Amino acid sequence: MDNPIRIGISTCLLGEKVRYDGGHAHAHHVTALLADRVEFHPVCPEVGCGMGIPREPVRLVGTPESCRLVGRESGADWTGRMTAWAQNALDELADAGLCGFIFKAKSPSSGMTRIKVYPENGGQSVSHAGVGLFARLFMERFPLLPVEDEGRLHDIGLRANFLERVFVQHRWNSVFMAEKTMKGLINFHTSHKMLLRSHDIPTYRKMGSLVAGGKTMPRDELFDHYGRLLAQAMAHKPTARKNADVLMHAMGYFKAMLTADEKQECLEIIENYKKEMIPLIVPITLMNHYVRKYGVHYLKDQCYLAPHPLELKLRNHA
Known part of the structure; x- marks a missing residue:
């Protein structure tokens, strides 16, 4: 695809010194992995709405359902200014063709989950159920986009699922932003059938009927x-059992072509993967080998067998 994969990201995660203390929070595990494969679109809502560098740190005050963004010491209320700035910023992001967003964990402006919310009266009953002000506005405006924070992306399973969703979103954007034809939709759905099955079979069936x-x-x-x-299906994480079912389904396309030894090898590797004794890349590599060997054209077009660049190593962990 010629159009770049664009991911929104909190500016400090790129190593830019925009944090309240004049520092950064460079997420090397994200930038090193993706630097050559995506185009980052940096956003710092605190600087964007007029806060300086360095600046007084802010926090959420109120309840998780209704909170304000205020200075920790001064009590200065930034809620209105950030909300007004965000409306314009989100309009610009709507035209950026984003395929996902990576937020700064624990941030009262950009944290997407488990953010501290302090009571209005200064009591001790701090809630950890808040969402950063900008992150909440972003997710309300773009509820279908894949989002994560850099802390959760240390988890290989969450990272793999997020990036798989990003690449699917990129391919969908390419169809959606082009002329909307039945042929384009059918081709997209056909090539993603096995990938969708590995995430959520009930939603996959609804999509087929649609x-x-x-x-x-x-x-x-x-x-x-x-x-x-599509977003609903991809939000479900694949499991070893679901992947094993898809692998068995794929094997059915060339089962009659395999020798007895090849068939036994294939079954053993799928079973070992299902028991989480080997990583997914092992049966996937074997499947791709048989697809090329026996010329199974339907499987050649299945994104499941190559949903993202091999160099990302997202399927290399048991």
């Missing part, structure tokens, strides 16, 4: 509905 009856729906409604189901 595409099958797509000619009876207004085109914009069809694409919007499919996009919502």
Whole structure:
């Protein structure tokens, strides 16, 4: 695909010195992995809404459902200014073609989960159920986009699922932003069938029914509905059991072509993966070998067998 993969990211995670203390929070485990493969779109809501560098740190005050962004010492209320700035910023981000966003963990402006919210009366009953002010506005505006924070991305499983969703979103953006045709939708759905099955079979079936009856729906409604189901399906994490089922399904396409030894080898490797004794890359590599050896054209087009660059090593961990 010619259009770049754009990911929004909290500016400090790129090593820029924009934090309240004049420092940064460079997320090397994110930037080193993706620097050559994505185009980062940095956003610092605190600087954006007019806070200086360095600056008084801020915190959320109130309740998780209704809170304000205020200075820790002065009590200066930044809620209105950040909300007003965010409306313009989100309009610009809507035109940026983002495929996801990586937030700064624990930030009262950019944290996406478990942010401290202090009571209005200064009591001790601090809640950890808050969402950063900008992060909340972003997720409300773009509920279908994959989002994570850099802390959670240390987990290889969460990282793999997030980036798989990003690459799927990129491919979907390419279809959605081009002329919306039934052919384009059918091709996209067909090539993603096995990948969708590895995430959420019930939603995958709904998507198949939607595409099958797509000619009876207004085109914009069809694409919007499919996009919502796509995000819903991809939000479910794959498991070893779900992947093993997909691998067995893929094996069915060339099962009759395999020798007895090849068939036994294939079954053993899938079973060992299912027991989490080997990483997913092992059966996937074997599947790709048989696909090329036996010329199974349907499987050659399945994104499941190569959903993202091999160099990311997202399937290399048991």
